[in-house]
């Protein structure tokens with residue numbers, strides 16, 4: 465059953481609440497794309513884990529990776545040892561292989577959200593599910609990994625986006641993520657209302673967006689490159705201590721500036737296929753916007769991450785980032 469849960473969710477065949485046994489515990493399907501795993505006995509290092517994928521429908525590798533973990537659990541290759549909420553974010557967008565249907569789901573995770581429609585309704589459903597899950601497992605430390613892939617290539621194909629919030633990051637997170645072969649870390653400089661930000665800001669969880677390569681259709685992903693990440697997810701599911709490595713293996717950046725599209729008449733002044741973390745020298749013009757005017761790199765070089773000139777007006781068209789110090 466677990467191994468088919470993703471296909472059943474995408475076929476729209478899991479609307480009724482269902483439950484059953486897994487190796488080391490039980491599962492409950494709370495609704496389409498929302499699966500809770502509850503261990504009989506939490507492991508010594510168990511956290512209350514939220515593992516999400518498909519918040520953007522065209523980002524398939526993380527869905528395949530989670531499917532692989534569930535298949536291993538069902539086959540008895542791993543034994544459940546931590547309460548885990550597994551989420552498939554934007555089901556209709558996954559079915560259509562699109563980033564989103566009407567609006568970007570990953571900008572809607574705020575409790576005062578007023579919008580109506582498919583993605584806002586889904587954001588509300590996921591926020592309520594996360595709230596209830598963390599409340600049910602209140603005695604455990606909270607963790608949320610929101611798994612994504614990026615639209616374009618990257619100088620660092622696998623990287624961490626660290627949401628801005630008050631909660632300090634536990635140093636072990638950097639050691640785990642280094643061992644999972646993440647290559648870079650990007651610290652956000654302001655609230656961003658993404659799903660991982662929601663868990664960090666409202667629940668003080670250890671929470672990150674993890675970019676795990678480039679967005680490709682189902683069946684075209686290189687899951688071998690994600691094997692270390694798969695081992696981290698298995699350790700979390702089993703409630704045991706994950707492998708650790710030296711955080712200095714990763715390169716650290718912070719957001720210096722967020723480029724916002726202010727006008728229909730907006731262009732980025734570099735080729736569309738420019739890889740994430742490409743560096744631009746002082747004086748380089750990066751964007752033209754009929755309302756905001758041009759944006760030019762100032763005295764220090766800037767690297768560009770997530771450039772996208774097609775975003776909605778008022779949305780982020782790129783992050784401009786600069787090196788930052790590694791954690792102590």
Ligand SMILES: O=C(O)CCC(=O)N[C@@H](CCC(=O)O)C(=O)O
Pocket residue numbers: 520570612613614615616625627656658673769770771772
């Ligand atoms: O490749 C891109 O341009 C976008 C990849 C993506 O979906 N990234 C996330 C990052 C979330 C964050 O900023 O924390 C997003 O844009 O939602």
Ligand SMILES: [Zn+2]
Pocket residue numbers: 519520523612613
């Ligand atoms: Zn994404």
